[in-house]
Amino acid sequence: MKKHLLKMADLTRDDIIELLNLADQLKYELKHGISHRHLEGKTLGMIFQKSSTRTRVSFETGMYQLGGNALFLSSKDLQIGRGEPVEDTARVLSRYLDGIMIRTFEQKEVEDLAEYGSIPIINGLTDYCHPCQVLADLMTIREYKGQFDGLKMTYIGDGNNMANSLIVGGLTVGMKVSVACPEGYHPDRSVLDFAKGFEGMFELTDSPVGAAKDADVIFTDVWASMGQEGEAQIRKKAFAGYQVNDEVMSAARQDAIVQHCLPAHREEEITAKVFEAHADEIFDEAENRLHAQKAVMVRLLK
Numbered sequence: 001m002k003k004h005l006l007k008m009a010d011l012t013r014d015d016i017i018e019l020l021n022l023a024d025q026l027k028y029e030l031k032h033g034i035s036h037r038h039l040e041g042k043t044l045g046m047i048f049q050k051s052s053t054r055t056r057v058s059f060e061t062g063m064y065q066l067g068g069n070a071l072f073l074s075s076k077d078l079q080i081g082r083g084e085p086v087e088d089t090a091r092v093l094s095r096y097l098d099g100i101m102i103r104t105f106e107q108k109e110v111e112d113l114a115e116y117g118s119i120p121i122i123n124g125l126t127d128y129c130h131p132c133q134v135l136a137d138l139m140t141i142r143e144y145k146g147q148f149d150g151l152k153m154t155y156i157g158d159g160n161n162m163a164n165s166l167i168v169g170g171l172t173v174g175m176k177v178s179v180a181c182p183e184g185y186h187p188d189r190s191v192l193d194f195a196k197g198f199e200g201m202f203e204l205t206d207s208p209v210g211a212a213k214d215a216d217v218i219f220t221d222v223w224a225s226m227g228q229e230g231e232a233q234i235r236k237k238a239f240a241g242y243q244v245n246d247e248v249m250s251a252a253r254q255d256a257i258v259q260h261c262l263p264a265h266r267e268e269e270i271t272a273k274v275f276e277a278h279a280d281e282i283f284d285e286a287e288n289r290l291h292a293q294k295a296v297m298v299r300l301l302k
């Protein structure tokens with residue numbers, strides 16, 4: 001495995017399987033009260049330039065369970081928020097910390113931290129991708145379905161950070177991936193280029209029901225991501241019809257599961273009915289953030 005987790009494409013299939021196996025083991029150990037203090041004496045810095053419930057709490061709790069310490073660093077309070085260069089921030093923090101998790105807007109800021117610092121960097125969400133979330137998603141799919149080969153994953157909605165990471169992660173582990181997005185809201189060009197390497201395994205369409213046909217797993221995400229609040233009204237129009245609802249679910253396999261990274265907007269990207277019918281799967285997915293990220297921290301910081 002590489003030194004950093006900057007994006008999903010940093011991970012090979014073997015890396016992902018190894019991380020998921022470790023995550024399963026850490027989950028088992030936690031549930032059975034078996035000590036797993038792999039990171040005693042280590043400190044993770046967590047830089048947040050955007051809001052968070054799951055990412056903050058799961059990283060902080062996970063680090064505690066591993067015997068280490070986590071520092072919440074709001075970029076509003078750091079000098080970086082007043083213009084101190086990332087190059088300097090990276091070199092300073094590398095002298096104190098054992099790793100950094102960062103949530104920010106630009107992917108380049110995460111890449112720069114990795115380039116100028118000397119400690120492992122973990123991407124906790126950028127506008128481009130959300131690899132920690134997708135590791136938890138893959139862990140959940142494997143829990144419900146037992147394997148990845150032969151499964152079809154469908155994503156309906158905005159071609160955003162979640163779509164980008166799900167396409168790369170899903171294809172890497174061997175799933176078919178079908179994505180329905182409206183014109184003008186397609187996944188990133190780099191991700192569509194990546195998908196070209198998976199002949200017959202990837203489909204991009206404008207039909208949600210078409211994309212959902214025979215799906216084993218259905219994903220969606222908000223129509224307006226963090227930082228896009230000003231576009232919410234335009235986006236509501238653009239995404240009308242790109243909703244996970246009964247019609248979409250009846251195109252999927254009868255035993256299909258539904259995943260949502262959360263937070264969810266009921267009656268926008270998903271109906272309240274479908275959300276509640278699949279709430280166990282969605283909250284297992286949220287729980288698995290904890291276990292999957294603990295595996296990432298053990299692999300990168302130990």
Ligand code: CP
Nearest residue numbers: 052053054055261262
């Ligand atoms: N899914 C996710 O990353 O949630 P938060 O924004 O609450 O961290």
Ligand code: NVA
Nearest residue numbers: 160221225226261262
């Ligand atoms: N696409 C969403 C994901 C939140 C976890 C956003 O970036 O706001």
